Amino acid sequence: MHIIRALPDHLINQIAAGEVVERPAAALKELLENSLDAGAHAVDVDLAAGGTKLIRVADDGAGIEREDLALAVARHATSKITHSSDLEAIATLGFRGEALASIAAVSRLSLTSRSSNAGHAWRIEVDGGEVSVPQPAALAAGTTVTVQELYFNTPARRKFLRTDATEYGHCEEAFRRIALSHPEVGFTLSHNGSVRYRLLGGGRHARADALLGESFASHAAVVEAPGPGLSFTGWVVRPAYATGGREAQYVFVNGRYVRDRVLTHALREAYQDVLHNDRQPAYALWLTIEPRMVDVNVHPTKVEVRFRDSGALHQFVRRAVEKALATTAADQPAVSAAERLGVAAARTPPPIAYTPPPGRPAQEALAFAAREPAAFYARLFGERVVTPRVDDGPDLPNEDEHPLGFALAQLHGIYVLAQNRDGLVLVDMHAAHERILYERLKNALDRDSPMQPLLVPITFAADPFELATAEENAQTLSALGFSMSAIGPATLAVRGVPAPLADADTASLAHAVLADLREYGGSRVLTAQRDELLSTMACHGAVRAHRSLTVAEMNALLREMEATERAGQCNHGRPTWYQLTLSDLDRLFMRGR
Ligand SMILES: Nc1ncnc2c1ncn2[C@@H]1O[C@H](COP(=O)(O)OP(=O)(O)O)[C@@H](O)[C@H]1O
Ligand SMILES: [Mg+2]
Numbered sequence: 345m346h347i348i349r350a351l352p353d354h355l356i357n358q359i360a361a362g363e364v365v366e367r368p369a370a371a372l373k374e375l376l377e378n379s380l381d382a383g384a385h386a387v388d389v390d391l392a393a394g395g396t397k398l399i400r401v402a403d404d405g406a407g408i409e410r411e412d413l414a415l416a417v418a419r420h421a422t423s424k425i426t427h428s429s430d431l432e433a434i435a436t437l438g439f440r441g442e443a444l445a446s447i448a449a450v451s452r453l454s455l456t457s458r459s460s461n462a463g464h465a466w467r468i469e470v471d472g473g474e475v476s477v478p479q480p481a482a483l484a485a486g487t488t489v490t491v492q493e494l495y496f497n498t499p500a501r502r503k504f505l506r507t508d509a510t511e512y513g514h515c516e517e518a519f520r521r522i523a524l525s526h527p528e529v530g531f532t533l534s535h536n537g538s539v540r541y542r543l544l545g546g547g548r549h550a551r552a553d554a555l556l557g558e559s560f561a562s563h564a565a566v567v568e569a570p571g572p573g574l575s576f577t578g579w580v581v582r583p584a585y586a587t588g589g590r591e592a593q594y595v596f597v598n599g600r601y602v603r604d605r606v607l608t609h610a611l612r613e614a615y616q617d618v619l620h621n622d623r624q625p626a627y628a629l630w631l632t633i634e635p636r637m638v639d640v641n642v643h644p645t646k647v648e649v650r651f652r653d654s655g656a657l658h659q660f661v662r663r664a665v666e667k668a669l670a671t672t673a674a675d676q677p678a679v680s681a682a683e684r685l686g687v688a689a690a691r692t693p694p695p696i697a698y699t700p701p702p703g704r705p706a707q708e709a710l711a712f713a714a715r716e717p718a719a720f721y722a723r724l725f726g727e728r729v730v731t732p733r734v735d736d737g738p739d740l741p742n743e744d745e746h747p748l749g750f751a752l753a754q755l756h757g758i759y760v761l762a763q764n765r766d767g768l769v770l771v772d773m774h775a776a777h778e779r780i781l782y783e784r785l786k787n788a789l790d791r792d793s794p795m796q797p798l799l800v801p802i803t804f805a806a807d808p809f810e811l812a813t814a815e816e817n818a819q820t821l822s823a824l825g826f827s828m829s830a831i832g833p834a835t836l837a838v839r840g841v842p843a844p845l846a847d848a849d850t851a852s853l854a855h856a857v858l859a860d861l862r863e864y865g866g867s868r869v870l871t872a873q874r875d876e877l878l879s880t881m882a883c884h885g886a887v888r889a890h891r892s893l894t895v896a897e898m899n900a901l902l903r904e905m906e907a908t909e910r911a912g913q914c915n916h917g918r919p920t921w922y923q924l925t926l927s928d929l930d931r932l933f934m935r936g937r
Contacts, residue, residue, distance in 0.1 A: 357449030368395025394511030527551035620917030751898035775914035
């Protein structure tokens with residue numbers, strides 16, 4: 345007698361449904377993706393009771409022929425791929441052919457569709473797996489899928505449903521992701537009969553405004569990284585606008601929302617230097633990559649993907665975001681002070697182009713600056729002294745060159761007050777100087793990362809992964825200033841380390857670097873450690889509060905800020921300056937207009 349039996353199809357579908365339709369929002373996502381794959385221009389969604397009673401998705405896409413209706417709800421039946429080679433370059437959102445079958449196995453589903461060459465529409469109904477014969481139906485074009493009573497025949501699953509409000513929240517989030525990933529398509533969403541979203545098809549900017557709020561894209565830095573076979577564009581929130589709350593974090597890979605470790609890590613690292621620890625970045629980013637370079641067939645709901653060259657991608661993404669965030673003080677106006685203080689929102693002035701003066705030998709200037717900040721500024725200021733006349737305001741001969749304006753005075757030995765064309769500029773002098781020194785130290789070290797040979801090589805036990813990683817990445821390691829090689833089947837020896845990290849714990853640094861290399865293909869551990877060190881050095885080198893500066897020194901500080909990347913935040917992510925415009929001041933004093 346057989347003990348092992350093949351399961352009936354219906355049961356197999358119910359089991360698959362456990363993975364694919366974990367909750368109403370997952371069913372909604374699958375239906376929306378089918379509409380997009382069918383080339384829809386407009387998609388209407390109706391939900392009832394958080395999607396548990398009803399999910400209806402109506403599109404104006406290509407439709408399904410009468411003969412194909414039954415196949416559409418059959419397991420492993422799809423129109424999207426044919427050969428196994430198709431799996432290597434998937435260009436559609438779906439391809440597994442199991443969504444409709446799974447949903448139909450755990451609900452009462454009806455599928456009505458009219459393909460362009462059909463005289464009228466046809467409908468089939470599936471009730472807990474039983475498929476009806478197609479009946480003529482009325483529908484102008486496209487496909488409408490109605491899912492009722494989700495999980496009516498799987499009480500175990502039903503028990504895991506949360507309140508309708510929570511399930512609706514998940515549905516809404518699924519809807520937002522899809523709508524943001526495809527701004528060219530129009531969408532509506534109704535819940536229990538009331539319209540929640542009405543989105544016209546258009547560009548990304550308009551869609552981001554509609555879904556993330558109008559302040560998002562206008563306060564965000566633009567990411568623009570076109571590349572061969574690879575492009576990465578969108579917006580990342582400027583550090584000063586990041587909040588502590590749960591933020592909108594959207595990354596789309598070839599039109600698909602994904603949660604990917606490599607991408608998330610790259611983004612976190614790009615923010616590491618400019619974002620205060622307790623703040624969360626917000627972003628909406630679209631990555632377009634050769635379908636062959638990404639495997640989407642690793643997760644039943646495809647929310648996770650694998651990149652073929654994740655190391656290179658990590659670097660590409662991190663650099664693109666760092667570049668977007670690394671604007672100098674001159675072209676990134678800080679948050680308007682009025683906005684921060686809650687005075688009615690003031691518009692930030694348009695970016696001002698600024699070309700830094702030809703640089704001095706950085707290394708030498710650096711050492712000097714850290715040692716003697718005041719003398720440094722005095723020397724730096726050199727011939728270009730502009731003496732402000734405080735009585736009738738300073739002369740501003742080079743306004744365009746100096747967007748941060750000219751110093752008026754120092755307040756309580758902490759803040760520098762300056763006047764520019766728009767009004768008053770307030771600078772936290774320690775924070776600003778600290779960032780300037782930090783960026784200079786980094787630049788000096790980036791140019792050549794000298795290796796410090798160790799008198800006695802440090803040896804330590806390594807696992808097979810670490811040995812392989814060290815061997816495969818020998819070149820990268822030496823470019824980082826690291827000399828490391830195997831001296832036994834389970835032992836690594838370090839013969840040299842990057843000079844600025846000579847005092848670090850070599851073995852644990854090596855473990856961390858190898859782990860990083862294996863995971864992300866590039867090592868940020870070294871740079872991260874080094875940056876931390878530099879940050880500490882910069883903090884100690886920067887002018888202390890309560891040290892009085894001359895007007896010339898203050899002006900020199902302003903000029904340095906204009907020429908320094910990321911000068912808008914100190915190393916700890918706090919802002920370094922604010923602009924109070926004349927109209928902010930007028931508003932403060934209720935000066936009529
Ligand atoms: N809204 C739709 N418009 C046109 N065809 C659809 C639609 N939804 C489903 N289909 C057809 O039904 C098939 C099965 O859908 P599904 O079970 O989601 O699998 P997959 O999307 O992975 O192919 C699809 O391949 C497609 O041909
Ligand atoms: Mg599908």
